[in-house]
Amino acid sequence: MIIKKQVIFNESSKRFKYMQYKKIKKVDMIDLNARLNRTKKLNFYNNAKIIIFFLTFLTILMFISLNFNP
Numbered sequence: 001m002i003i004k005k006q007v008i009f010n011e012s013s014k015r016f017k018y019m020q021y022k023k024i025k026k027v028d029m030i031d032l033n034a035r036l037n038r039t040k041k042l043n044f045y046n047n048a049k050i051i052i053f054f055l056t057f058l059t060i061l062m063f064i065s066l067n068f069n070p
Helices: 014-019 029-067
Strands: none
Touching: none
16 A cells, blocks of 8 residues: 655745735724824925915015115
C-alpha cells in the first residue's frame, strides 16, 4: 500500500501573500465627521486671516501712493 505525501501549505510564505486577508481598520463615522468639520473651520479661519492681511496691505499701499501724488 502506497501512502501519498501530505501537502502542507505555508500561508506565511511569499508564494501565498496574495491569499492573506488584509485587515482594514474600521473608522468611527462620528469621529471622522468631527475631524472633517474641525479642519473645515480651521481652513476657513486661515483663509480669512490671509485675505484680511492682504486687504490691509493693499489699503496701506493705496494710502501711501495717494500721499505721494503731486
